[in-house]
Amino acid sequence: MDPEPLEPLDETWERALCVVAHPDDMEFGAAAAVARWTGQGKTVGYCMVTSGEAGIDGLAPDECRDVREAEQVESARLVGVDHVEFLGLPDGVLEYGVPLRAAIARAVRAFRPDVVVTGNFRDTWGGRTLNQADHIATGRAVLDAVRDASNRWVFADQLGSADGLEPWGGVREVWAFGSPRATHGVDTTATFDVGVASLEAHRAYLDGLGWKDFDAREMLEGFSRPTGQRLGVAFAASFEVVPMGWGD
Numbered sequence: 507m508d509p510e511p512l513e514p515l516d517e518t519w520e521r522a523l524c525v526v527a528h529p530d531d532m533e534f535g536a537a538a539a540v541a542r543w544t545g546q547g548k549t550v551g552y553c554m555v556t557s558g559e560a561g562i563d564g565l566a567p568d569e570c571r572d573v574r575e576a577e578q579v580e581s582a583r584l585v586g587v588d589h590v591e592f593l594g595l596p597d598g599v600l601e602y603g604v605p606l607r608a609a610i611a612r613a614v615r616a617f618r619p620d621v622v623v624t625g626n627f628r629d630t631w632g633g634r635t636l637n638q639a640d641h642i643a644t645g646r647a648v649l650d651a652v653r654d655a656s657n658r659w660v661f662a663d664q665l666g667s668a669d670g671l672e673p674w675g676g677v678r679e680v681w682a683f684g685s686p687r688a689t690h691g692v693d694t695t696a697t698f699d700v701g702v703a704s705l706e707a708h709r710a711y712l713d714g715l716g717w718k719d720f721d722a723r724e725m726l727e728g729f730s731r732p733t734g735q736r737l738g739v740a741f742a743a744s745f746e747v748v749p750m751g752w753g754d
């Protein structure tokens with residue numbers, strides 16, 4: 507049986523905000539797609555819910571935080587992203603709930619994106635490989651926070667403040683990369699190499715994983731080649747598309 511074909515993702519937009527749980531999440535799923543988009547002149551921002559400070563076994567969180575933030579900023583720069591913010595919520599123990607929604611809604615109101623990108627929030631990656639709790643909490647909260655951002659009576663304390671925030675209802679869709687329910691894809695063939703470099707920028711993190719003979723290019727090829735086949739290109743990234751309007 508042939509794998510299910512993917513539709514090309516919409517590229518008629520100007521601004522995207524990527525909201526993910528950890529530094530490195532974008533690089534394992536979507537950095538090459540981001541490089542393609544910034545190459546088209548679009549503006550993409552990164553919003554990291556945590557600083558990944560619990561991600562390196564041999565490094566205590568207070569030291570790890572700065573290392574991982576610096577790696578993420580460099581990794582973003584390589585794919586044409588200048589705006590990188592860290593919400594500072596606790597790595598590893600994120601909870602879906604109102605405080606998480608509020609923090610993400612604030613970021614959406616400030617950035618005013620047309621689309622919001624997040625990571626897979628389903629229970630698994632397909633098959634039996636379990637997803638991680640922070641990813642699930644973040645993606646679920648993103649879906650709700652995008653709606654919250656448009657409602658002036660929700661998190662009303664954020665509005666009209668010194669930050670000059672207003673409600674923002676301009677997000678057309680939320681896109682979750684790496685989802686087992688992906689229906690759409692982005693051709694990353696031309697930007698594949700910069701995607702690899704963007705993952706390799708997480709040097710301290712990758713070393714800390716202690717994966718013997720880890721090869722960023724090989725791993726990304728392993729994800730991108732089968733996805734590319736579904737889109738009819740060499741390499742691609744896949745996305746689940748969640749429309750934020752009514753009637754879809």
Ligand SMILES: [Zn+2]
Nearest residue numbers: 527528531641
């Ligand atoms: Zn992660």
